[in-house]
Amino acid sequence: MVTRKNITGRFGSAAAGMLFATAGLTLAVRQRALEAERLRIRRLELEETVSRRSALAHQQRMHWELLARAIDDPSLASVIDTYAPDIPAERRRQYFYANAWYINLYHLYRAGLLDQEELYGHARELFQNPLMREYWEASRGQRATLKQSSDEARIGHLVDGLINDLAEADTDEWWVVGTPPTS
Secondary structure, eight states: OHHHHHHHHHHHHHHHHHHHHHHHHHHHHHHHHHHHHHHHHHHHHHHHHHHHHHHHHHHHHHHHHHHHHHHHOHHHHHHHOOSOTTSOHHHHHHHHHHHHHHHHHHHHHHTTSSOHHHHHHHHHHHTTSHHHHHHHHHTHHHHHTSOTTSHHHHHHHHHHHHHHHHHHOOOSOGGGOSOOOOO
C-alpha cells in the first residue's frame, strides 16, 4: 500500500507540475500575443499621425499656392474676397498675405511643431503689427462661421484675447504683453 500511495503521489505531483507549467506557458503565449497586438495598434496610430501630418503639410502648400495666385492676380482674388467692398485692392492683397502668415502659424501648431505657449509667443510677435490686427478685424466674419468647439475657433479666441491685451497694454515692450497659455 505504501508503494502505491507513493507512486500516486509522485504522479499527482508530476501532473500538478505539468499543469502549472502548461498554465504558465499559456499565460506567456497570451501575454506575448497581447503585446504584439499593442505594438500593432501603436504602429497603426503612428502611421495615422504621419498620414495626418502629411495631409496637413499638403493642405498648407495648397493654401499657399491658392493665396499666392490670388495675391498675384486680382481677378482670381475676387473669387475668395469676403472683405468689405470699400477696401482698396492693395490692402486686400496685404490681407491675403497676412492670412497666409496666420495660417502658417496655425498649421505649425496643428502639426505639433509648436505647442500652444509657443504659438502664443509667435502670435504676439505677428499681431503686434497694426496691419495684422487690421486684417484680423477685417476677417472676423470669416472666423464667425467656424464651429465654436473647433481647434481653429479656440485658437482664434486666443488671438482675440491677445489682440485686446496688445491694444490695452501701456508698454512698448509687446513681447511681454498678455499671459501665455500653459501647455
